[in-house]
Amino acid sequence: MSAPGAGSATGVGAGGAPVRHVPPALRPALDDERLARAAWSRLAEPGDAAAAALVAEVGAALALEAVVTGRGPQRWRTRLEETDPAADLARARAVGGRLVVPGDEEWPEGLHDLDRPAGTERPQGAPLALWVRGPAHLARAVHRAAAVVGSRAASAYGEHVTSEIAGGLAERGVGVVSGGAHGVDAAAHRAALAVGGTTVAVLAGGVDRPYPAANSALLARVAREGALVSEVPCGSAPTRWRFLERNRLIAALTAGTVVVEAAWRSGALSTADRAERLLRPVGAVPGPVTSAASAGCHRLLRERGAVCVTCAAEAAELLAPLGAAAPVPAPAVEVRPFDGLDPHELRVAESLPRRGAAGTERLAGDTGLEVAVVHAVLGRLELAGTAVREGTGWRLGSAALRPPGSRRPAPRG
Structure with missing residues (x-):
């Protein structure tokens, strides 16, 4: 690749054609699929199905070349000058993180389902890369895993039931995946860690930016014993949009989703919706009929055919392939x-x-x-x-x- 001039830089793209106006930090990525995917994780927002389709069709390097030469939507060009995949990799290494891309042994196969259309709906868009921090081998950690999600403003009842279910699943060798937030998410991570189980926190920001800050100690422990996962590079801020798109990863990484406590309009219902679109089973924990914190769970049970889950054994039964699980023993009376x-x-x-x-x-x-x-x-x-x-x-x-x-x-x- 030739050296840049003072005015317009000229390089050689993945297809051998000259590429003009290439930011210096991006030149190596035009010949390296891994670097190109790292670059795409900054250029495109999570859930960008068009970016995922383009990369799947021509490869990350050729797709990146198209962007730097002015082809493709303008939204992918707005961050070109600030994108430095090598620097992002260095930041990740500095906090004990790594980049995982399709084709790696650690890449979870369930994520490929995000590129498949669900009926008449467009695909949800598989992540172009994942930034992972922690010792857990991601694919093995989620090979048999459950999403345990619910309200940030969980009640004492919600946190208690979450601990019982998440701890029981972890004791059965089931990975526990959640979003690292207050309330149900935090209770699920804590319960899995307490019994020596595997837990994965999927974040809306970079793996170097624990959010919320009040959960920094908990997320630091997850990073030491399990894994933090994000599809945006280190330094990226969590935004409302990224929280919503993060939910599709929680659904796709797991064999099923259990909603413990959720209000009528709750982010946890978004995760349940994504799981349904991926044809993953959804369970809901019933609560007091007078509790607004459980209204979303009752809505799932009444309107959307969710399975009633009251204990870890029933949650494990939910995850088993159809016909493979033994019935949960009836309690002695x-x-x-x-x-x-x-x-x-x-x-x-x-x-x-x-x-x-x-x-x-x-x-x-x-x-x-x-x-x-x-x-x-x-x-x-x-x-x-x-x-x-x-x-x-x-x-x-x-x-x-x-x-x-x-x-x-x-x-x-």
Whole structure:
């Protein structure tokens, strides 16, 4: 590549054609796909499906050449002079970060789904590169992972349930992915770390800029034990737009999304929406019907067919391939007298005296059943130990007089 002149620089692009007016910092990227993708991560905003399509079609270096020669949308040229991919790589290395691009062993395969159209909707746009900070191997960390998201202004109930679900998933070897924000996100990361699990925080700004600042210590720990991920270079500021586009990465990196607590209009619902468009399962945790903090979860359950999730086992079941997961065991419940009796048996058993005895005609009168039916029912209750013959009458048997406390699985359905 020739040296630049004082007025207009001339270089050779990836296709061998001369390229004029190339900012010096960008010249190496015209011959290097990795550097070119680093440059694109600064030139194009997250979720720019047009940029993703162009790079996928011709490669990052040729696409970059098109931009510096004046072809392509003007929005990609506004940052040319300030783009220095080598400097961005150096900044990332300085904080223990690295660049991960498609084709790398560490690139998560699920991100490719973002380039596929969802019905009549345009593709969501796969990231052109990811900036990763932390020891976790990204592809392995999210190979079997759940997005656990929810309200920043989480209630005590929301944080408690989040900790139970995220901690339980991490103990089962499931990676926990969230956005590093206050409330549910922070509780999910903390719970995964507390049990020695893997957690990934997807950020809207650079991996060197923990946001919110109040979560700096938590995000620093995630960077030491898990991974911080962003599709914008170090130094980039988090913006509202980037938060919204960040949600598509959280959805695409994971096998399913669990919304723990969300108001009627909540960013967590955006993540659920992105997951639905990617055909990933969505679960929602119900809350008190009077709680505005759970209105979004109830909306997902009522209007959008989300799966009701109440514990880590149900969240893990949500992530399993269709038909592969064993049903979540029903909780054990206290055995009560007369459990399992049919309606006629229940009526007779409830009419049996504890002391003394009652004849069949009296029992028929008390239950409103025919005498013949009472005879048949008493025979069955006697076999079960619920009824005992005493002289010419019947009384309640010992099987129905056991003190409560024994437990058995609750019936399903």
